[in-house]
Amino acid sequence: MAEQTRIAVMIDGSYFNRVSNYYKFEHSTGRRVSMTGLLELIRRATADMEDVPAVRARVVAAHYFRGRYTLRDLEDRARSPSFVEESLRNDRVFDQILAASNITSHYTRIDTIADPPKEQGIDVWLALEAFDLAVSDRCDVVALVAGDGDFVPLIKKINAIGKRALVVAWGMKSETGTEVRYSASLAGTAAYFLDMADLINNPRGDDQIDLVDQLFVDN
Template identity: 40%
Template sequence: MNQMNSPLIRIGVFYDGNYFLKISDYYYFQHERKARISLEGLHEFIRHQVAEDEDTDVRLCQITDAHFFRGRLSATEARDKDRLFHDRLLDDILMNLGITTHYMALKTRDGRLQEKGIDVWLSLEALELALHKSFDVIVLIAGDSDYLPLVKKLNTVGTRVMLLSWDFKYTDFKGENRVTRPSQQLLDHSTYPVLMHEVIDERLAKNDPLIEDMFVNTPEPAPYSPAAKPVRPTGPTAAGPVGTVGISTIKNLKNGFGFVVMPPNNLFFSYADMAEGDFNDLREGDWVEFTVGRNHRDEDCARNVRKVEAPQFDEEEENSSEEEEHESASSRY
């Protein structure tokens, strides 16, 4: 195809939101890259990939519409689960990039929040917009076989489908195996199936700038202002009422979650509870400062977590502690 005489390739991008966020979490917590996916960088990758598959100039490949579909907690539930800040942060990113958002309330079934109807809504919108806006290529960021009817219908109306999908597995912080794998039928019926996990790993190894730009290189903003420093801490402080500032060490970390040593029940925290710094920079045994809070189960947890220097124990306090241990030992004989 003659590149200079090629018509504009109109691209519509459709996100299964929770699928995309799961992928982004994987690269932030599990993958060696330890960074979230940049939507702006992903869109640039899409333009170049479409240009390659359509055998045309990348300047003629333009994303004219992008839509993000996701089930979302109510304001009250998001507040109770400390999700309000991160939901608003995501909204800001999508808004600044001109991505249209479509939210559907999550429903509680059998005691669990479930997303129902998002795939149908996305499919209807994608098909309608493909017809009315004459997309040449629709990029679907999803992996569920529920989208197969959409792909088949787009094929019948002459719209090419590029499917961006990932295949990976890992063990979460509860020790449970998690698997993300695209539907084979979805891959088979897509015009341009792109196995993103392979593309990213292969081209990261070659320091491909297009792939490097697909990741966010700045730390995530903290949802809380830095907590006030405790007065001259000399060791682990016991958890007190909500709002109490404490200092202790991290017992363990895994997949975006961790526990602060605080007998008898260690305090749970997640990446969303960081007051400053990057969760991925924490290590087991690090000293952290935190504020005692309550989670949605009305259990103690750690909020406003930030890494601090190990406290210095005074010589008098160490001697006093040794004397107490000696007296305690003597009393047993």
Template identity: 40%
Template structure:
């Protein structure tokens, strides 16, 4: 039951973590903004949006609790997929913002890792906390129709629900159309449906500072310190694990690419950047890298960083005849 005679609007924020990270990836890799969503900026936006909907001063709209739910790889699997650093980086961001994390192990079904039970856990926590912590508004960052029963229950206890939802589509690295949009059932049952894709695009075009603050403006931290070996004057062939090489980028797609290195070009992803921003790379750029091995025990490029083109010695040739591998799936990580 909501506390009476209090002007404060108590806000609880609940993240479907997989959904949120998909949104953040979209703005980083697909959208013209080329930046990830800032959680701090998103919380500030939420306060202003709730204040506007509730017709109160923004100082009276306060986030008193926030929770992040996500399926998670085991430490061994995260290490093998080079995800340990990025998982820890996300933990640091959530911890510094005071967001409570809830993780469940990802389960392998039909040969694929799947998230099971997260939506149920989120719904149970949100309903329990809404009743015990007297939230006036719950902000749900999700899109699945599985949350409809939660919203109906929140409506019965008098807690308003704001849904932050996105509607966009793009073509992935396989040439397939990908669509993200919230369930129509969700939109019909929430108190405040908020079309974030429209708000963001309009705000960016008008230079709205609140919308600009929704994005991270600093480069992503890197998993490894930059290596500065003695650079050769031309391409070098891949050697044993740990060998530092230099070559050009053959292909780039959404978050991954290949470095030219016969006989098999070396796969790398944005997570393998040693410095700089993946989105600043272009096909044909020269990069330094360290030879690594992926979970399939195949050579790949790690600690990738863009470098100036070396001065070629007379007679050096390095053409397309050495380039054999085409774009593959990011499963090679």
């Protein structure tokens, strides 16, 4: 029996949020991206790329990284009486989605002194966790849901220790000018690249059609 291919999925939360918002508000789909659907699609795509039966590919770890505003920051930025309550509720609902999908969440405080506000060190944290999983032989493939070229050194390190990096990314632009991009260097450095926009718009065969349908959720 073939060895299992162990997959670690690392999600850049800000990038994922832009993608999900794009499909909800800018795309004819009009739905958000499902976390469980995304993990299943990555698992099946990895099995194809690794040339192993789908049942032998397994997501052994999944991590989500994003900056968050503190309660005080939310209060300072409140645009309406209900803003803070709605923001906290949305955060709690999303945490429940991550937990139900067996995804470990990692948050850092957003730097509100910067103009515009920016995340503090979240990319470094993602890279450290990803490399730790690879170098300690807890996975065979690191699937990186991200588009930032700053992750190229991480991909090179993963390559250097004999593991495989899969970049899962979107490149698309709406009629209103909303754009989601990925670094060509990031895609070119990885062992595998999954062009999600092309897959979603042009699924090939019944299996891909089913996977794309499961990729979205009504909410």
